[in-house]
Amino acid sequence: MIVVALDGPSGSGKSSTSKGIAIRAGWNYLDTGALYRAITYIALSIKSESHQNILHELASRPISFSADPKDPKVFVGDTDISVEIRSHEVTSHVSIISAIPEIRAELLKLQREIIESAQHGIVVEGRDIGTVVCPDAALKIFLTADIGARAIRRDAELAGASRGVEEVGTSLSERDRIDSTRAVSPLEPAFDAVHVDSTELSLDETIDRIWELLKERSLLGLPIVAMLGRPNVGKSTLINRFLGRREAIVEDTPGVTRDRIQYECEWGNRRFIIMDTGGWESKPDGISVQVSASAEIAMQEADVLCFVVDSQVGALDEDDVLVQELRKAKKPILLIANKVDGDSDEADAHSLWNIGLGEPHFVSALHGRGSGDLLDSIVKLLPEVGNAQVHDGYRRIALIGRPNVGKSSLLNALAGEDRAIVDDAAGTTRDPIDELIDFGGSTWRFVDTAGLKKRAHQASGTDYYATLRTETALERCECAVVVLDASVPISEQDLRIITMVEEAGKALVIVMNKWDLVDEDRRDQLDKEIERHLDQVEWAQRVNVAAKTGWHRDRLAPALRTALDSWERRVPTSKLNSFLGALIGATPPPVRGGKQPKIFYATQAGIAPPKFVIFSSGWIEPSYRRFIERRLREEFGFAGTPIVVAVRVKERENE
Secondary structure (H helix, E strand, O other), X not given: OEEEEEEOOOOOOHHHHHHHHHHHHOOEEEEHHHHHHHHHHHHHHHOOOOHHHHHHHHHHOOEEEEOOOOOOEEEEOOEEOOOHHHOHHHHHHHHHHHOOHHHHHHHHHHHHHHHHOOOOEEEEEEOOHHHHHOOOOOEEEEEEOOHHHHHHHHHHHHHHHOOOHHHHHHHHHHHHHHHHHOOOXXXXXXXXXXXXXXXXXXXXXXXXXXXXXXXXXXXXXXXXXXXXXXXOXXXXXXXXXXXXXXXXXXXXXXXXXXXXXXXXXXXXXXXXEEEEOOOOOOOOOOHHHHHHHHHHHHHHHOOEEEEXXXXXXXXXXXXXXXXHHHHHHOOOEEEEEEOOOOHHHHHHHHHHHHHOOOOOEEOEXXXXXXXXXXXXXXXXXXXXXXXXXXXXXXXXXXEEOOOOOOHHHHHHHHHOOOOOOOOOOOOOOOOOEEEEEEEOOEEEEEEEOOOOOOOOOOOOHHHHHHHHHHHHHHHHOOEEEEEEEOOOOOOHHHHHHHHHHHHHOOEEEEEEEOHHHOOHHHHHHHHHHHHHHOHHHOOOEEEEOEOOOOEOHHHHHXXXXXXXXXXXXOOOHHHHHHHHHHHHHHOOOOOEOOEOOOEEEEEEEEOOOOEXXXXXXXXXXXXXXXXXXXXXXXXXXXXXXXXXXXEEEOOOOOO
């Protein structure tokens, strides 16, 4: 279950944004502010600010919350007070009541009960969600806006009840002061929260910004595609064709697959889970009863259903029963005619139209005929949010470097115990070691990888497979920690590994390990090597550590947070073009072929890493692009991440 924690001051747009995300994802929604307003309503109804009196009344009239984002409601006892809690009287007293420690402790229990009751995901908004209520939330957002924008928004919400934008602004400033200075759970961003400034963003743009983070961190869940059909129609063979490798067990004997088995598949830049099921039978007996029941469960869990039929056998009477079950599921269905090996088979397979599930998709799982077109059709039906949660929200960090530079020692130092085998012999680690490690106030998912000796195509045997697994770990991580041995000269292999991380578009932290072995002479030499060899990644965070003793290991967490924050940073379009206009005015692009290209505008096309597209009337020299990149870094930061600056040549429509 995914929890999104959304904190921020009044008027920043928390409620509208949270509800918008929850509706889009099909998740639950919790407005913790409504709970504090509800208990303030109780305090006002009994005319007491004593926590004993308030909690006594709460026991007889408990607060409950309807977590439907389309129609959230708060109740005291059986009474719906969703409108009453928005009154001026409640608003003016809520900061006082919510600052009482005993009240906060009681509501904290209620908030966590509501969160734990959610099934797939929940968006929780308030002022202490990421710091107190859900410190382990998969995604923490601190949403803010300047006081002027917040006052205008709140004034519009109050409509006729408002006494002017200026007075609303004064009220919000006072509320900020009280919330930020209270002794218990003050309003402050969690140290690992992503800051989103909504001052210049519309509601849709704010939701899109957070949605982008959910997608990038794989928190929306992967869609599930279930392969269903009678025994021995070729479901497992087709799955192996999709995966491009032999994973699902295949035999000519019917009924080899019995359990629901899931595989992760990717096609057309979309990742999804493909579920292999046992053959479904209309009148099962023995173990077939459990197999058929398992297939029926797969229908419920899946987002897309694929009904596989052996085209050479054709549709049987018992297929009609499965077709009825498929229709009851009310989910997208694809009819797949397998074993269509040629044009003559295709002509015969047209009879499958009679099943009543629309056009059959002709494939040969054994030979691959039509499998690409089928995958295209599947991808078109995939929902944006899937039922398979494959990510736990922990940031994924890969430890990468040459053999024997101290990657495993660093992992053990961060964990505070021996998690990986360490030996002076190079190449001790062969398989990536996946570990959850608590340090620096957060839990991180670290992967200790095998040392990279050669390129994969040059390596052989064990080294070959170790290199492939390391490259896969790099592909799946968010930030790569490249470990160098500071006591020896920086090698070509070190530089190649750093380039590999940069080309993969991952956040980067360079760890200079074995600093306890670096003397004054080596330090001077190392400074020269860094200046000469690492100038292309001068933006990378660098941390000096001694993994064996644990010296300076605490400096790695802040460097990781800075790199990841930069990796996911988005610059508002207005700020980007304002910056670009000033830059071009001061330093126009160089003349090429007697003409100076005009730069029209720029946009940020994506994050992780940040990608910028500049639209111009002509080609822009690489040197000027590098100049723009340097100035982007100076203006907006981006420490610890590569950034991509692309140029798209287009003529103005009126030219």
